[in-house]
Amino acid sequence: xxxxxxxxxxxxxxxxxxxxxxxxxxxxxxxxxxxxxxxxxxxxxxxxxxxxxxxxxxxxxxxxxxxxxxxxxxxxxxxxxxxxxxxxxxxxxxxxxxxxxxxxxxxxxxxxxxxxxxxxxxxxxxxxxxxxxxxxxxxxxxxxxxxxxxxxxxxxxxxxxxxxxxxxxxxxxxxxxxxxxxxxxxxxxxxxxxxxxxxxxxxxxxxxxxxxxxxxxxxxxxxxxxxxxxxxxxxxxxxxxxx
Amino acid sequence: xxxxxxxxxxxxxxxxxxxxxxxxxxxxxxxxxxxxxxxxxxxxxxxxxxxxxxxxxxxxxxxxxxxxxxxxxxxxxxxxxxxxxxxxxxxxxxxxxxxxxxxxxxxxxxxxxxxxxxxxxxxxxxxxxxxxxxxxxxxxxxxxxxxxxxxxxxxxxxxxxxxxxxxxxxxxxxxxxxxxxxxxxxxxxxxxxxxxxxxxxxxxxxxxxxxxxxxxxxxxxxxxxxxxxxxxxxxxxxxxxxxxxxxxxxxxxxx
Numbered sequence: 001x002x003x004x005x006x007x008x009x010x011x012x013x014x015x016x017x018x019x020x021x022x023x024x025x026x027x028x029x030x031x032x033x034x035x036x037x038x039x040x041x042x043x044x045x046x047x048x049x050x051x052x053x054x055x056x057x058x059x060x061x062x063x064x065x066x067x068x069x070x071x072x073x074x075x076x077x078x079x080x081x082x083x084x085x086x087x088x089x090x091x092x093x094x095x096x097x098x099x100x101x102x103x104x105x106x107x108x109x110x111x112x113x114x115x116x117x118x119x120x121x122x123x124x125x126x127x128x129x130x131x132x133x134x135x136x137x138x139x140x141x142x143x144x145x146x147x148x149x150x151x152x153x154x155x156x157x158x159x160x161x162x163x164x165x166x167x168x169x170x171x172x173x174x175x176x177x178x179x180x181x182x183x184x185x186x187x188x189x190x191x192x193x194x195x196x197x198x199x200x201x202x203x204x205x206x207x208x209x210x211x212x213x214x215x216x217x218x219x220x221x222x223x224x225x226x227x228x229x230x231x232x233x234x235x236x237x238x239x240x241x242x243x
Numbered sequence: 244x245x246x247x248x249x250x251x252x253x254x255x256x257x258x259x260x261x262x263x264x265x266x267x268x269x270x271x272x273x274x275x276x277x278x279x280x281x282x283x284x285x286x287x288x289x290x291x292x293x294x295x296x297x298x299x300x301x302x303x304x305x306x307x308x309x310x311x312x313x314x315x316x317x318x319x320x321x322x323x324x325x326x327x328x329x330x331x332x333x334x335x336x337x338x339x340x341x342x343x344x345x346x347x348x349x350x351x352x353x354x355x356x357x358x359x360x361x362x363x364x365x366x367x368x369x370x371x372x373x374x375x376x377x378x379x380x381x382x383x384x385x386x387x388x389x390x391x392x393x394x395x396x397x398x399x400x401x402x403x404x405x406x407x408x409x410x411x412x413x414x415x416x417x418x419x420x421x422x423x424x425x426x427x428x429x430x431x432x433x434x435x436x437x438x439x440x441x442x443x444x445x446x447x448x449x450x451x452x453x454x455x456x457x458x459x460x461x462x463x464x465x466x467x468x469x470x471x472x473x474x475x476x477x478x479x480x481x482x483x484x485x486x487x488x489x490x491x492x493x494x495x496x497x498x
Contacts, residue, residue, distance in 0.1 A: 052349040054496040074248060074351035082349055086342025092262040101258055104251040107351040149346070159349075 004066065005030050005157045005188025011050050011060035021046045022212040023060065028188040030156070033179060035203035035220075036192040037229060043212040044192040048084050048161050051190070064157055078107035081155030083163060087146020091135040095126055095145050098134060102149035120152035124174050139166040144174075151178055158182060158189040164198055176202050196226050210236045248352045252360035255352075256334075260364050265333045270368075273326040273407075274375045281315035282383040288314075289387070307389045312399040313463060315380055316406055320459030321438050323410035328417040328437065331365050332430015336421030345496060358491035362418065362484065369411030377404040402462045409458035409476055413437065416479070419487045425498070454479055 007027040014020040021043045028034040036044050049055040051062045053069050062069045067076050088105075089098045099117040108116050121130055124144050134142060143166045150160065158179070164172050179202055183189055193199045199206055199220070206218040208229060215236040218225045260266050287295040288303060288310060296303040302313040335358075338344040347357055377400050381392065390396070414434055421430030441456040451457040451472040458476060461468035 049496055054345060054348045056495055074245070074353075077349055078351040080349045083346075085345045088343055088346025090259055090262070090343060091341065092264055093258065097258060097262065101255045102346070105255055105347075105350050105352050107251070110254075146346075 004028065004063065005032075006051060006159070006190055007063040008047065008051060009061045009063070011047065011062060012058050013046060013050055013055055014058055015046075018211065020212050021050060024209070024212070024214055026207060026214065028157075028190050030186050030188050031183055032204045033183050033189045033191065033202050035199040035206045036190060036209055037194070037196060037199060037206055037218070038192075038209035039233065042209045044209055045084065045161050046212070047209065048082075048159050048190070048192065052080070052082055052084065052159060054084070074107065078153070079156045080159070081106065081150040081153060081157070082159040083146045083150040084159065084161040087142055088149045089134040089137075089142060089145045092133060094131050094133050095121070095137070096130045098145060099148055099152060103152055106149075106153040106155075108153050116152050120148040123151075123178055124148045125170070140168050140171060143167055144171055147175060147178075151182065154182070154185075154187075156187045158187055160189070160191045162192055162194065164193065164195060172198065196229060200225055208232050211240065248356050249360060252352050252356045253363060256357070256360040256364040260334065260368060263333075265337075266330055266368065269326050269330045270372055270375075273323060273372050274379055277315060277318055277322055277376060278379040278383050281311060281318055281380065282387060284314045284318075285311045285389075286387055308384055308393075308396040308399065311380065311384050311387070311389060312396075312403055315403055316459060316462035319376075319403065319406055319410060319462070320441075323407050324414050324438055324441075324455075325434050327365075327369055327411045327414035328434020329427075329431050330368075331411075331414055332417040332421040332434065333427040334361055334365060334421075335418045336424070336427035336430050339421075339425040340427065344494075348496070354491040354494055355488050358418075358488055362415075362487070365418075366411060370408060373404050373407035373411070376407055377401075402465060406458050406462035412476055412479055413455050413458065415483045415487075419483060419490065422487065422490050422494075 004027045008024050011024045012020070012022050014022065019041070024047055036047065038044050046055065050057050053062070064072060064076055065079055088102050090101070093101065096117060099120060100113050103113050103116050104110065121127060124147060126144060126148060129137060129141050134145065137145065147160070147163060151158065163175055167175065179189055191199070191203070203220045206220055206225070207214055208216050208218060210233050216232045218228050222228055284295055284299070288299060289306065299314065302310060302317065305313055338347065347354055380403060381400060414437070416437065417430035417433045420433035421427055423429065437455050441453060444453040445456050445460070451460045451468040452475070454475045457468055457472050461473050
């Protein structure tokens with residue numbers, strides 16, 4: 001348990017009979033990149049929101065670095081970085097101001113803010129956009145700023161929902177390298193994605209979610225994981241059909 | 244809420260507010276707009292413009308500084324609540340419409356602390372707006388040659404300063420409405436609603452016993468409003484702030 005950066009135990013949140021998350025068990029170990037894949041509406045974002053305290057569960061618990069998030073204080077939350085839905089970037093502020101603001105909110109001391117921001121600007125190649133207001137950034141560059149805000153304080157728990165959405169190929173490679181570096185340093189990383197080939201490149205484990213439940217796992221080193229994915233989903237859908 | 248997390252939240256909210264076009268525009272409208280409008284109406288009334296005199300009602304009997312301070316109190320009564328309500332509703336509601344609210348979860352700085360910092364920055368900004376407006380009114384009055392700044396004039400300008408500050412307090416419910424409605428528009432609608440309700444209540448005879456209307460009535464006729472009636476304005480933050488902070492503490496992204 002102590003090795004788990006992130007864990008869900010029988011986590012459930014029901015929106016309707018068919019929508020929500022229904023008793024999910026999942027964990028992310030230190031140094032591991034764990035990918036969550038599933039069709040639209042499978043419950044990936046809901047699960048991430050439950051793990052981050054954005055939603056209250058109907059049942060089950062979410063744990064971060066071994067602690068129930070209901071009792072987690074500032075020390076535990078300062079170890080978390082996430083990008084779920086929109087980036088933490090304010091339209092009227094430039095990239096540098098947005099990153100400085102995010103760094104402070106993530107617990108980076110004021111005296112360390114400048115070099116924290118400089119480092120992540122270099123890491124994600126945001127030099128050209130450092131003085132550009134968020135309202136003038138492309139969707140891809142805005143995504144990069146959001147990822148920088150989530151990663152710059154070197155969190156040990158990282159949760160990213162569809163992080164490669166809108167990124168150009170160069171951005172995808174930069175993100176992949178940034179995640180691999182952090183995993184090598186001991187971070188536990190949970191990412192969701194529709195891109196199975198991209199997931200296979202970085203993930204140590206791939207969990208498949210369908211209709212709010214975990215239905216199996218894929219081998220990242222497998223030869224045809226797309227076929228395996230659809231086979232799992234199809235089999236699960238067949239078991240749900242009314243008789 | 245610790246000192247360091249509140250300092251971080253306060254710094255973030257200060258940066259967001261000082262960089263915001265909405266807040267900059269509202270500042271210009273509330274300071275320069277109100278002062279110039281009041282100055283223009285005073286000048287028109289002084290020169291006997293009958294249309295303006297008809298609109299001013301009981302104020303048309305005044306001249307000089309009492310006319311300017313009376314006009315500006317009447318304008319501020321509605322404009323300040325609307326202006327502050329728009330800005331405050333936007334400060335809270337934009338987090339939902341811009342999608343930045345998700346980034347305010349899972350932080351060492353709690354959402355309660357962030358909401359408290361928003362209110363603190365809002366009140367400091369309102370204080371600055373009130374001070375700038377009061378100073379500009381003094382300049383406008385002197386430019387219109389309304390007479391020397393006597394003790395009575397300074398007292399009237401001080402009441403105007405207090406009226407502007409209290410208008411910001413009166414507009415506090417817009418923050419809760421924007422939170423419940425997940426966007427700035429419910430906050431703006433609440434500001435408009437507060438103005439309308441205040442007008443109806445005054446016409447209906449509650450007078451200064453209705454806290455939303457008390458500051459403006461006091462600024463226009465200080466002798467007609469008791470200290471108890473004016474103190475009742477404090478019930479707005481006393482009731483609203485705990486409710487607002489609790490709402491942010493319990494916030495869920497479930498819709």
